[in-house]
Amino acid sequence: MKYTGLHFVSRELEKLKQQGLIRKFKTIAAINGPRVKITDDRSLMTGRRLLPAKDKWYLSFCTNDYLGLAQHPALRRAAIAAIKKFGVGSGASRLMAGTFTPHEELEQSLARFKQTEDALVFTSGYAANLGVITTLVNKNDFIFCDELNHASLVDACRLTGAKLYIYHHRDVTHLEEGLKRFKENKFAVCHRPSKIFIVTDSIFSMDGDPAPLREIVTLAQKYQAITIIDEAHGTGILGNRGLGLAEHLGVEKQIDVITGTFSKALGGIGGFVTGSKKLISYLRSKSRPFIFTTALPPASCAAGLKALEIIQTQPVLRKKLWANTDYIKNKLMESGFDRRGSETPIIPIMIGDEKKTLKIADYLWQKGFFVPAIRPPTVPYGQSRLRISVTAMHQRTHLDALLKCLKQIHLDR
Numbered sequence: 004m005k006y007t008g009l010h011f012v013s014r015e016l017e018k019l020k021q022q023g024l025i026r027k028f029k030t031i032a033a034i035n036g037p038r039v040k041i042t043d044d045r046s047l048m049t050g051r052r053l054l055p056a057k058d059k060w061y062l063s064f065c066t067n068d069y070l071g072l073a074q075h076p077a078l079r080r081a082a083i084a085a086i087k088k089f090g091v092g093s094g095a096s097r098l099m100a101g102t103f104t105p106h107e108e109l110e111q112s113l114a115r116f117k118q119t120e121d122a123l124v125f126t127s128g129y130a131a132n133l134g135v136i137t138t139l140v141n142k143n144d145f146i147f148c149d150e151l152n153h154a155s156l157v158d159a160c161r162l163t164g165a166k167l168y169i170y171h172h173r174d175v176t177h178l179e180e181g182l183k184r185f186k187e188n189k190f191a192v193c194h195r196p197s198k199i200f201i202v203t204d205s206i207f208s209m210d211g212d213p214a215p216l217r218e219i220v221t222l223a224q225k226y227q228a229i230t231i232i233d234e235a236h237g238t239g240i241l242g243n244r245g246l247g248l249a250e251h252l253g254v255e256k257q258i259d260v261i262t263g264t265f266s267k268a269l270g271g272i273g274g275f276v277t278g279s280k281k282l283i284s285y286l287r288s289k290s291r292p293f294i295f296t297t298a299l300p301p302a303s304c305a306a307g308l309k310a311l312e313i314i315q316t317q318p319v320l321r322k323k324l325w326a327n328t329d330y331i332k333n334k335l336m337e338s339g340f341d342r343r344g345s346e347t348p349i350i351p352i353m354i355g356d357e358k359k360t361l362k363i364a365d366y367l368w369q370k371g372f373f374v375p376a377i378r379p380p381t382v383p384y385g386q387s388r389l390r391i392s393v394t395a396m397h398q399r400t401h402l403d404a405l406l407k408c409l410k411q412i413h414l415d416r
């Protein structure tokens with residue numbers, strides 16, 4: 004028989020199966036506001052398709068499209084116009100022949116919006132974090148990271164080879180302890196590191212809780228650290244003008260580097276970094292995840308540009324999002340649900356036990372609600388939860404229907 008080194012894949016797959024960690028898609032066949040049409044996967048699971056696959060509409064509580072911009076007519080029109088003008092692909096990397104006028108317009112518009120000197124757009128938020136951190140940090144440096152940072156920040160920090168100090172979630176005392184020890188040179192590092200960085204999500208993606216940015220910028224001043232903040236979940240929803248958590252807390256001018264994405268509240272695709280002209284110029288010339296990949300399609304840039312315009316001219320969408328968020332939060336609290344420290348449209352509902360969480364998510368699914376169960380290894384054992392994300396597209400009746408179903412479960416427990 005032909006030798007194949009890939010046998011280990013079957014063994015690993017078997018392990019995943021036993022742990023219940025085989026992941027599957029829920030494929031959306033149609034979408035209409037907060038509703039999605041999904042093929043019922045139980046009929047697919049039988050393999051032999053005894054039952055014809057059935058499509059059913061679900062009310063979704065798991066999109067990051069907080070303002071509904073992904074389906075917005077103005078964004079669709081902008082993207083279509085750009086496709087007509089430029090085609091569907093960009094044909095080359097940014098520094099070769101892949102930069103079109105929509106790329107430049109988007110970067111200028113983003114810098115104006117974030118009130119920074121310049122901005123650079125990447126193909127995703129993941130790529131932006133990788134591109135920024137691996138370019139600015141080298142292995143003789145030191146990074147302070149929140150323990151619940153997004154995977155893209157974790158991967159980026161690991162890739163640098165720098166020494167990492169992982170501080171307890173949102174714990175500025177623990178962070179300062181580390182900074183102090185570093186200052187007193189109590190870490191066993193042979194070379195005195197040249198630079199120190201503090202890297203954190205602004206809004207944490209699992210619990211929707213905010214990073215203590217005010218305290219972090221104060222500590223950064225005191226210990227001369229460089230701050231890199233990921234506003235993936237803050238951009239477009241927080242702050243008076245929608246700049247993000249930094250604006251909401253009034254510290255946007257004191258942060259050195261802000262990254263983010265067009266894929267959440269902005270409804271499209273593409274990551275970004277904003278900062279000084281020199282910073283952006285340096286990244287443009289040095290950042291490998293920026294340089295060695297094909298540029299975003301011009302149509303995605305055109306959609307992003309329109310999204311920035313809408314964020315700035317239609318605060319009513321943000322108001323609707325927050326009205327929905329406050330409404331469901333208050334109702335959940337009244338009904339005695341533990342929703343952790345969420346201060347955003349990302350609302351965890353703590354259940355605890357893994358099996359029970361799955362059972363509840365499955366029950367909601369039967370009832371037509373698409374609410375994800377978050378289990379280990381994403382969260383620690385015994386801390387399984389449902390994760391609701393509310394959007395501006397939801398109507399009160401949608402929220403009430405979900406609340407009614409959740410309350411029913413609560414009573415049955």
Ligand SMILES: *Cc1c(COP(=O)(O)O)cnc(C)c1O
Pocket residue numbers: 127128129130132153155204208233235236264265266273274
């Ligand atoms: C989603 C997310 C990213 C990745 O952004 P993409 O554009 O989806 O690649 C990065 N950081 C955080 C905190 C996120 O939530």
